[in-house]
Amino acid sequence: xxxxxxLGGMHGLGPVDAEPNEPVFHHEWERRVFALTMAAGFxxxxxxxxxxxxxxxxxxxxxxxxxxxxxxxxxxxxxxxxKGLVTARELATMRAQGxxxxxxxxxxxxxxxxxxxxxARMDDELAAPRxxxxxxxxxxNLNPTTHTRLPRYARDKVGxxxxxxxxxxxxxxxxxxxxKVPQHCYSVRFEAxxxxxxxxxxxxxxxxxxxxxxxxxxxxxxxxxxxx
Amino acid sequence: MSDHHxxxxxxxxxxxxxxxxGAPLTDVQLRxxxxxxxxxxKGLVDPKTLDxxxxxxxxxxxxxxxxxxxxxxxxxxxxxxxxxxxxxSAIAELGYIGRQGEDMVVLENTPKVHNMVVCTLxxxxxxxxxxxxxxxxxxGPYRARAVIDPRGVLREFGVDLPDDVEVRVWDSTAELRYxxxxxxxxxxxAMSEAELADLxxxxxxxGVAQVKRPR
Numbered sequence: 164x165x166x167x168x169x170l171g172g173m174h175g176l177g178p179v180d181a182e183p184n185e186p187v188f189h190h191e192w193e194r195r196v197f198a199l200t201m202a203a204g205f206x207x208x209x210x211x212x213x214x215x216x217x218x219x220x221x222x223x224x225x226x227x228x229x230x231x232x233x234x235x236x237x238x239x240x241x242x243x244x245x246k247g248l249v250t251a252r253e254l255a256t257m258r259a260q261g262x263x264x265x266x267x268x269x270x271x272x273x274x275x276x277x278x279x280x281x282x283a284r285m286d287d288e289l290a291a292p293r294x295x296x297x298x299x300x301x302x303x304n305l306n307p308t309t310h311t312r313l314p315r316y317a318r319d320k321v322g323x324x325x326x327x328x329x330x331x332x333x334x335x336x337x338x339x340x341x342x343k344v345p346q347h348c349y350s351v352r353f354e355a356x357x358x359x360x361x362x363x364x365x366x367x368x369x370x371x372x373x374x375x376x377x378x379x380x381x382x383x384x385x386x387x388x389x390x391x
Numbered sequence: 392m393s394d395h396h397x398x399x400x401x402x403x404x405x406x407x408x409x410x411x412x413g414a415p416l417t418d419v420q421l422r423x424x425x426x427x428x429x430x431x432x433k434g435l436v437d438p439k440t441l442d443x444x445x446x447x448x449x450x451x452x453x454x455x456x457x458x459x460x461x462x463x464x465x466x467x468x469x470x471x472x473x474x475x476x477x478x479x480s481a482i483a484e485l486g487y488i489g490r491q492g493e494d495m496v497v498l499e500n501t502p503k504v505h506n507m508v509v510c511t512l513x514x515x516x517x518x519x520x521x522x523x524x525x526x527x528x529x530x531g532p533y534r535a536r537a538v539i540d541p542r543g544v545l546r547e548f549g550v551d552l553p554d555d556v557e558v559r560v561w562d563s564t565a566e567l568r569y570x571x572x573x574x575x576x577x578x579x580x581a582m583s584e585a586e587l588a589d590l591x592x593x594x595x596x597x598g599v600a601q602v603k604r605p606r
Contacts, residue, residue: 171511171562173535179547181527181594187449189526192423197448197523198441199427206435215513231514231529236423248435257425263433270439277447282493283566312564314511316538328494328567348565350496359539367558369538372565 164216164308165315167223172316172359193232200239205268205276208246211283212338216310217241285330289345292375298324299381300351302373310338313377317369321381322353325370333374347375453522456487457570458591460520462584464497465575475499478570482520492519492568498561499572500598505552506559507545507598508569509537515563517570521593528597538562548599561598571596576604 170176188194204214218238226234243249253260268276294300304319305311312334326349333346351373355363416424430436460482464471474481478495482488495517498506510516511534516524527533536544541558545551552558561569573595579587582605594600 168512170531170534171509171537172539173531174539176531176535179527179533179536179544180530181525181548185525187453187523188445190420192420194445194449195423195427195441198444199423199430199436201444202436202440203430218513227531231526233419236419236426240426243430249429249433253429253433254426257429259429259432261433263430263435265435267435267437268440269437270443273440273443273447278489280488280493282490284494312512314562314564316511317562328496328565331494331566334565348567350561350567352559363539364542364558366554366556367541367560369560369562371562372567374565 164219164310165306166219167221167226168219169315171314196232196236196239200235202268203239203243203248206248206265208248208265209242210337210341212310212332212334213246213341214238214242215334216338217245219310283332283334285332285343285345287330290330290347290375292327292347294324294327294347294349294375294378294380296324296326300324300349300373300378301381302351302377303379305377307335309335311335313373314371316358317351317353317371317373320353320357322351322357322371325350325352328372331374333376335374335376349373349375349378351378448518448523452518454520454591454593454596455588456485456522457517457520457593457596458588459485460487460497460570461572461591461596462588464572465587466584471572474572482570487519489519491515492517494567495520495570496561496567497570497572498559498598500574500601502574503555504557504559505545505550505598506561506569506571507537507541508561508563508571509534510563511535511538512562512564515568517568520570521596525593545599548594550599550601571598573598573600573602576602578604 218234221234221237240254244251244254248263250260299321301321302313302318305313328348328350330345331348333344336342336344350370353369353371355367358369431438464474470481474497478497482495500506514524514529516528538560541560542552563569590602590605592600595602
């Protein structure tokens with residue numbers, strides 16, 4: 164979705180405000196939101212891409228006016244209701260109307276739960292690559308209202324495949340349906356001038372990890388419309 | 392793990408618990424407490440599990456892990472070669488595996504190429520080697536500007552790169568997680584691996600700083 168979360172290239176947000184010797188958390192409630200989100204995620208009712216999509220739906224003005232763990236809280240509440248772990252009435256009253264459908268992760272199982280070795284990667288044989296390193300590609304001009312990991316600043320741009328990372332769960336489909344669709348994921352190098360015109364650094368480049376459905380050959384004659 | 396010894400050295404840090412300070416709880420504090428109670432009452436979360444998760448990321452996982460990876464790469468050429476060829480496996484040799492580090496890519500800085508890492512869409516970050524990201528990494532200004540004005544951002548961090556150095560910005564838009572291998576500073580030949588690790592900062596491994604030679 165073309166949401167406020169897609170910040171790459173925006174102006175006017177001010178300088179980067181780095182805090183010296185920053186603590187991991189600034190408030191106790193941030194600790195709890197972080198851990199609640201993780202623990203609820205381990206129940207398995209949603210995946211990480213659904214989690215990201217839930218946060219993206221925070222209204223833009225609210226997103227910009229709040230902090231990171233406010234976004235997490237918004238996403239968690241939304242998922243709990245959308246995925247049927249908590250009723251809307253329970254969330255409104257903050258009172259349990261009955262036991263949950265799933266059993267809590269126990270403290271003893273935390274190390275095992277965090278130690279996963281393979282989250283999004285799939286077997287390489289599940290999909291043949293359409294591109295290889297060095298190929299010139301153009302990102303498609305896609306504007307789905309659903310979740311996507313192709314940022315706006317990198318749409319309809321020409322770049323070169325830097326490397327093929329292998330086959331991964333396609334985030335867009337995973338967020339929408341939970342289906343694990345195998346797709347090659349490539350690092351694509353875009354020259355700063357291609358992304359930003361004369362305002363981009365002459366020697367600079369941005370590398371974006373792109374799932375194969377985002378890409379077409381740069382010289383593909385079947386592309387809709389002429390290049391500007 | 393204790394929350395009773397907060398530092399009050401800047402105004403946005405408060406103890407959320409009512410106590411001697413007597414500050415009333417804010418809406419978000421009340422809401423999070425109520426939500427935790429609701430989920431505990433429904434048997435969906437165990438408060439001890441929450442404590443364990445917090446303790447893991449507050450005290451066990453952090454940028455010291457990444458610093459050990461960098462220092463080892465500086466002193467052990469065979470490890471460095473493995474690290475650049477198959478970053479996930481080489482990092483796992485040191486025991487750093489798991490969530491948000493399942494597929495790692497290490498980017499080597501050189502005199503001619505400077506790498507920096509961002510997640511413009513959210514906050515993707517290599518947790519097993521760097522811990523949880525700092526606020527600035529997750530906030531609008533960095534996410535907005537890193538891709539369009541990387542040199543301006545670097546200058547704010549005190550890094551002024553010559554024009555002939557290429558800046559490569561890596562936007563973590565999928566499930567690959569990036570760690571920058573900074574350049575080893577000159578004048579450190581006599582230092583041990585452990586001493587070198589102490590020089591390596593989190594910011595250098597994100598790519599917004601360089602490792603400074605010791606005084």
